[in-house]
Amino acid sequence: MLDIKFIRDNKDAVKKNIENRRMKVDIDLLLDLDEERRNYIAEIEGLRALKKVSKTGPPTELELKQIREVKERLEVLEKRYAPVNEQYRELLMQVPNMAHPDSPIGGEEDFVVLHTSGSVPSFEFAAKDHQALLEDAGMLDFERGAKVAGSKFYFSKGMLVKLNLALIQYGIEILEKHGFELVETPDMARLDVLEGIGFNPRGEESQIYTLEGTELGLIGTAEITMGGYHRDEILDLSQGPKKYAALSHCFRKEAGAYGRTSKGLYRVHQFTKLEMFIYCRPEESEQMHEQLLEIEKEICDGLEIPYRVIDIPTGDLGAPAYRKFDIEGFMTMKAAETRGGDYGEITSTSNCTDYQARRLNIKYKDEQGNLQHVHTLNGTAVVLSRFPIVIVENNQKPDGTFEVPEVLKKYM
Numbered sequence: 001m002l003d004i005k006f007i008r009d010n011k012d013a014v015k016k017n018i019e020n021r022r023m024k025v026d027i028d029l030l031l032d033l034d035e036e037r038r039n040y041i042a043e044i045e046g047l048r049a050l051k052k053v054s055k056t057g058p059p060t061e062l063e064l065k066q067i068r069e070v071k072e073r074l075e076v077l078e079k080r081y082a083p084v085n086e087q088y089r090e091l092l093m094q095v096p097n098m099a100h101p102d103s104p105i106g107g108e109e110d111f112v113v114l115h116t117s118g119s120v121p122s123f124e125f126a127a128k129d130h131q132a133l134l135e136d137a138g139m140l141d142f143e144r145g146a147k148v149a150g151s152k153f154y155f156s157k158g159m160l161v162k163l164n165l166a167l168i169q170y171g172i173e174i175l176e177k178h179g180f181e182l183v184e185t186p187d188m189a190r191l192d193v194l195e196g197i198g199f200n201p202r203g204e205e206s207q208i209y210t211l212e213g214t215e216l217g218l219i220g221t222a223e224i225t226m227g228g229y230h231r232d233e234i235l236d237l238s239q240g241p242k243k244y245a246a247l248s249h250c251f252r253k254e255a256g257a258y259g260r261t262s263k264g265l266y267r268v269h270q271f272t273k274l275e276m277f278i279y280c281r282p283e284e285s286e287q288m289h290e291q292l293l294e295i296e297k298e299i300c301d302g303l304e305i306p307y308r309v310i311d312i313p314t315g316d317l318g319a320p321a322y323r324k325f326d327i328e329g330f331m332t333m334k335a336a337e338t339r340g341g342d343y344g345e346i347t348s349t350s351n352c353t354d355y356q357a358r359r360l361n362i363k364y365k366d367e368q369g370n371l372q373h374v375h376t377l378n379g380t381a382v383v384l385s386r387f388p389i390v391i392v393e394n395n396q397k398p399d400g401t402f403e404v405p406e407v408l409k410k411y412m
Contacts, residue, residue: 118306129333131264166411198320222246241280329390349379
């Protein structure tokens with residue numbers, strides 16, 4: 001969340017940022033609640049201080065009367081304060097992070113292409129999408145996945161399983177080379193951790209599966225578990241940023257997503273992902289963000305995937321993100337949307353500055369010994385819903401088989 005002092009001092013800029021993100025948060029109401037809340041706190045703390053004043057000897061009748069009056073007044077004020085503070089907190093948690101000055105302003109279609117790599121394939125035969133290729137080869141089974149678990153669940157089989165494992169091993173090898181510590185995380189997290197990271201685990205619009213009778217939800221990404229990993233801690237960053245390579249299963253409802261691209265593996269309810277997560281000092285976060293993007297590009301270059309890097313516009317940023325870059329791979333499955341195919345997201349990396357750290361109380365000591373909030377960043381290394389799409393579709397042959405990238409063969 002944003003510091004309320006920052007919101008007070010930069011009210012117009014915060015309002016403009018919310019407008020640019022195409023969100024709605026009543027900042028005037030938030031500031032009114034903030035003032036009301038601070039007035040209550042000042043009076044409550046004053047009365048509590050009076051209660052603590054002690055004198056030698058038994059209290060007089062007058063002093064006993066004053067003590068009773070203070071206690072009664074405190075009870076009244078605390079009851080009035082509670083709903084004001086709750087409404088204030090709920091509204092403050094809705095305020096998005098500020099956006100980077102260079103982030104394009106606009107909606108989903110207003111992205112800026114920063115980089116392109118590789119050549120879009122030109123097939124001399126009727127190219128198929130990954131679902132047709134993999135199902136025809138007996139490597140993917142959506143029909144039985146639906147029978148067992150419902151629509152958009154699936155079974156991977158045979159060489160697709162080996163391809164998935166190879167991709168994970170390939171990603172781990174690259175991340176360890178860059179100094180990332182390997183972690184396998186729980187597949188669920190407390191709902192307050194989900195909220196702290198910036199995911200909405202409740203309500204009709206939530207993309208999170210919650211577990212009935214518990215305060216737990218299935219995670220949509222290891223960003224959630226790794227963001228909660230150092231919750232309520234003071235980190236030692238004297239030796240540099242903490243960098244984690246986190247492996248987990250991911251679960252998403254994808255509610256309301258089917259007006260968008262959803263064919264085959266592109267938008268499913270469960271998948272495996274290798275995620276990068278970094279804790280660093282504020283002055284390091286922009287450099288770390290560039291490093292995450294370079295690692296994503298290194299992974300894609302090694303796989304010889306034709307791709308482009310885009311700068312995500314303000315209206316398409318998630319609430320925690322200060323800036324976000326996506327890598328989109330070329331996909332023949334998108335031929336139905338645009339002639340011959342188009343690009344689709346395969347990785348994403350976000351700099352969330354101190355937005356998540358404030359909500360989860362994660363700090364470090366600066367050179368002067370003062371406690372400051374860390375900055376957090378995340379980025380996709382390998383995701384097993386999207387990477388097989390671009391590998392299979394871009395390397396297909398006329399007979400329906402496909403070539404495995406050279407860098408993966410040693411793992412298979």
